[in-house]
Amino acid sequence: MANAQQAPAAPSPLLPTPTYFTRLRQRLNEQNVIFVIITVVIAYLVLVPVGTLVVASLRSNFLGFGPSSWTLHNYSSTLGASSFPSLIGTSLEYSALVTLFATVIGMALAWLYVRTNTPAKWFALLASLVPLIIPGLIDAAAWVLMLSQNGPVNNVLHAVGLPRIQVYSMTGMVLVQTLHTIPLAFLMGMSMMGSMDRSLEEAAAASGAAPHRTLRSIVFPLLRPGVLGAALLIFVLTISSFEVPQLIGVPAHEWVITTEIYNATSQYPVKYGTVAVLGMVVLVIALLGLYLSRRLGGMTGRETVTGKGFRPTTIDLGRWRWASLVLVVLFGLASLVLPVLALIWSSLLPVYQNPSGAALHELTLSNYTAIFNTPTTLNAAENTVIISVLTGAITTLICVVAAYLLVKTKLRGRRVLEFLATAPVALPSVIIGVSLLYWYLAAPLPVHLYGSVTILVIAFVTGALPFGLRFIEPAFSQISTELEEAAANSGATRFQVFTRIYLPLLRPALTAAFLYCFIIAFKELTSALFLYSAKSNVLAVSMYSMWLDGSYTTVCAIGVLMIAVLVIAVILVRKLGGSIHMAR
Amino acid sequence: MKNGRVRSAAVVVTGLALAGGVAACSSSGGGSSPGSGSSSASSSVAQLNSMTDAQLYPEAKKEGKVTWYTSMPENDLPAITKAFEKAYPGVSVSALYLTGQTPVTRVETEARSGAISADVVSGSGDAVLLEQAGLTDTSYRPKDAPKLPAGLTMPPGLASDRIITNVITYNPKAVAAAGLKPPTSFADLAQPQWKGKFSMDPTTADLLNALGPTEGDSTVLSMIKALGSNSPVFVTSHSLAASQVAAGTVLAAASSYGQTAVVNEEKDPSTTNFVNPSPLPVLVSEIGIVKNDPDPAAARLFMDWTISKAGQDVVTSLGLTSVRTDVTNNPKVWDPAKWKPVFEDVSQSTAETNKELQEWQSALNYSGTGG
Numbered sequence: 021m022a023n024a025q026q027a028p029a030a031p032s033p034l035l036p037t038p039t040y041f042t043r044l045r046q047r048l049n050e051q052n053v054i055f056v057i058i059t060v061v062i063a064y065l066v067l068v069p070v071g072t073l074v075v076a077s078l079r080s081n082f083l084g085f086g087p088s089s090w091t092l093h094n095y096s097s098t099l100g101a102s103s104f105p106s107l108i109g110t111s112l113e114y115s116a117l118v119t120l121f122a123t124v125i126g127m128a129l130a131w132l133y134v135r136t137n138t139p140a141k142w143f144a145l146l147a148s149l150v151p152l153i154i155p156g157l158i159d160a161a162a163w164v165l166m167l168s169q170n171g172p173v174n175n176v177l178h179a180v181g182l183p184r185i186q187v188y189s190m191t192g193m194v195l196v197q198t199l200h201t202i203p204l205a206f207l208m209g210m211s212m213m214g215s216m217d218r219s220l221e222e223a224a225a226a227s228g229a230a231p232h233r234t235l236r237s238i239v240f241p242l243l244r245p246g247v248l249g250a251a252l253l254i255f256v257l258t259i260s261s262f263e264v265p266q267l268i269g270v271p272a273h274e275w276v277i278t279t280e281i282y283n284a285t286s287q288y289p290v291k292y293g294t295v296a297v298l299g300m301v302v303l304v305i306a307l308l309g310l311y312l313s314r315r316l317g318g319m320t321g322r323e324t325v326t327g328k329g330f331r332p333t334t335i336d337l338g339r340w341r342w343a344s345l346v347l348v349v350l351f352g353l354a355s356l357v358l359p360v361l362a363l364i365w366s367s368l369l370p371v372y373q374n375p376s377g378a379a380l381h382e383l384t385l386s387n388y389t390a391i392f393n394t395p396t397t398l399n400a401a402e403n404t405v406i407i408s409v410l411t412g413a414i415t416t417l418i419c420v421v422a423a424y425l426l427v428k429t430k431l432r433g434r435r436v437l438e439f440l441a442t443a444p445v446a447l448p449s450v451i452i453g454v455s456l457l458y459w460y461l462a463a464p465l466p467v468h469l470y471g472s473v474t475i476l477v478i479a480f481v482t483g484a485l486p487f488g489l490r491f492i493e494p495a496f497s498q499i500s501t502e503l504e505e506a507a508a509n510s511g512a513t514r515f516q517v518f519t520r521i522y523l524p525l526l527r528p529a530l531t532a533a534f535l536y537c538f539i540i541a542f543k544e545l546t547s548a549l550f551l552y553s554a555k556s557n558v559l560a561v562s563m564y565s566m567w568l569d570g571s572y573t574t575v576c577a578i579g580v581l582m583i584a585v586l587v588i589a590v591i592l593v594r595k596l597g598g599s600i601h602m603a604r
Numbered sequence: 605m606k607n608g609r610v611r612s613a614a615v616v617v618t619g620l621a622l623a624g625g626v627a628a629c630s631s632s633g634g635g636s637s638p639g640s641g642s643s644s645a646s647s648s649v650a651q652l653n654s655m656t657d658a659q660l661y662p663e664a665k666k667e668g669k670v671t672w673y674t675s676m677p678e679n680d681l682p683a684i685t686k687a688f689e690k691a692y693p694g695v696s697v698s699a700l701y702l703t704g705q706t707p708v709t710r711v712e713t714e715a716r717s718g719a720i721s722a723d724v725v726s727g728s729g730d731a732v733l734l735e736q737a738g739l740t741d742t743s744y745r746p747k748d749a750p751k752l753p754a755g756l757t758m759p760p761g762l763a764s765d766r767i768i769t770n771v772i773t774y775n776p777k778a779v780a781a782a783g784l785k786p787p788t789s790f791a792d793l794a795q796p797q798w799k800g801k802f803s804m805d806p807t808t809a810d811l812l813n814a815l816g817p818t819e820g821d822s823t824v825l826s827m828i829k830a831l832g833s834n835s836p837v838f839v840t841s842h843s844l845a846a847s848q849v850a851a852g853t854v855l856a857a858a859s860s861y862g863q864t865a866v867v868n869e870e871k872d873p874s875t876t877n878f879v880n881p882s883p884l885p886v887l888v889s890e891i892g893i894v895k896n897d898p899d900p901a902a903a904r905l906f907m908d909w910t911i912s913k914a915g916q917d918v919v920t921s922l923g924l925t926s927v928r929t930d931v932t933n934n935p936k937v938w939d940p941a942k943w944k945p946v947f948e949d950v951s952q953s954t955a956e957t958n959k960e961l962q963e964w965q966s967a968l969n970y971s972g973t974g975g
Contacts, residue, residue, distance in 0.1 A: 083716045168853040169778055188837045271837045288705040288733055371871045372851040394682050461717035468719040553721055554671050554700040565701045569678045570847030570864060
């Protein structure tokens, strides 16, 4: 029906040729208008940061008081600096190692979860879902404490004859970021393997092929494109990450691009050109990775495997299932149990000390009472909730309209809309933060948004767009167009169709999208670091400041409260919105 | 395929159009230049400058708030803001903790955009850098400014809101467990047995600045190079350095504050102890009013109160150190008769500061593209 409205009417020989304005009026139906509005909104959100970054990288005096001209000097000085090769080398080494380990471990765990009779598999799922709501800063902080010289993890390693791990090292960086990323790889692998056609494996088995040969000849080739796509996405997310490189990498003299960008913005005078060029470097790498990832089907779920022939058969691991249980337990311990226990333990101490009988006498709730007696922290908490709710609501609203236009219409240009809405995956938070800061300082806008809550919402919505769309677009695809056609035939307006048919059917997906975007905003640190002010401070920044201030135990107390709030939010929203599939 | 290219081109063109918009305004700076305050604002400022605090208070009340960018420890800020708000009801303080040079970069960025949020800035070297960039109000003479030690001169419009001693902090329990002796000097940390086991803050050249004039720049730089060659863990704030020591993530810190070390030591002497080196490097934290700030009366009132005896009593009650002689400082941290203080040069130019910072970072092998 909607498509019929879009079909250009054949000119009748009896009617006069439509004028330009007649044709324009025909095109200005409500669907096209909404399409233009939503495309302009998303284009503004996405192209402004990129455009600002490009300009900043090419200006001799960006945001300068004096004259400014076009130049390539920023590129030659930054890319030609003697330390640049090592910066790129470290960034690539760090991202590649994390990608390798997280992908291999995550996919192996996913295989055990989906395809085998490993005991207590629910633990692996729990250990993958809960860490998604733990802010990267908190996770890194917990591991810094656990891996201190005489920290509990190092003490255990020492007791079993293994060498201690120096947390401030490339090893420490890779270890902590890998543990933080495995859940993502696990969930992507679970989605991939859950929809895999098993008839081929069964055919191979029936033909007498040994399990390892089936694995090598059937399973691996089938999964390869999806796994590579997922690995590239992990690579993009890792090279854009900030918390672990800042908290662990900088002390270890291991600089990556994101920490160098932050460093360049923190020094006086600010090296605007260097910041922009480094932003362009990470943007190009991320775009390339995203492009390859999409080509291989990892991002959109268009894997080479299909749901056809799906049967919930499981592989009996025999005695090996106990070995797989150990793997699952180790993963759960490292990913969830240890970091959360470390946070709770630290939050109950006046000054951090490793667990011991003597330390038990020191336990106190003073950090928690201090939080509730600190107006700036409470103000940051209030801002965080407001910003997160707004981000969730606005992103969901934009994405539901965009998804409708993408899935339910055949409008020309909708692929541009899809490209724009998914492109922010390649926009690291550090770029969104820096470029929005520059844009709202430089652009001659009627209102000053610098330092306001609004600018943070804009940044977070931009970053959350691809994830919101990821939840809603597939849900739209599952709703038959016949429903819309039947309603339209019964005289329902498009608005009524949307609100009475689509919205109720989409409720679980919309709830999940809202919740995911809410969580992203709740824990976002990197872009907020560039955009916050005294009035618009948020909890993540407040925690980072306290970390720098040495208030470990207070940071951990806020972290525990944040996790508790997010868990409660997930439960509440789940109850309100019905079934939510975070692992989609 | 062709359509795809056309669409891509459309996206690029739109992007470039937006970019052009930014370029057009980026060349003009997009905001006011320093010192571009209007004449009416100037006369108002002149009037405010001549007012007593009692006269400033009603004006400040009309403004209702003051925004303070500071590198003072975040945990200590509520006590100070509460005390001020109690002394001057109706004027609320919005305090923003910023480390390193970020107070300066923040204010400069705000000034470029013409959207200044900060009223008052304080920190070691921050207000001085802003003053040299023409971004502080140099016309104001704060009332009851504490007298500085001989040889120190504060740039116009600025005053000291506290002083900060640089000490060597170590974790007695962890040091003993590692079979080491507690460090007594910077030179100790340059010994091979300390390799990779102590931290240094590469983001500020405070030791070089304070020790250079008395010990000689080349001597201090040699010492820093020796420390830098001993693989220090980099830490981006002195306060964090002391907490890392207490938590045992490093055994000792060459760059840490006496004020933080003494608090940690009082909480748990088994994990924190510290040494006041001789001579004792001392940083001066300056406070100043941002030029063309949105709340000039409240800013003056807040600055006056912060450096007054009443304000400094609150500062010292938090374990921080005051330059005033009519308040009580913690004797473990500040006793000039016991540890000879050497002060950083607050009159240093921005170029000199940056040159010193480069030398410092180079000596420590602190990386960066440097573009």
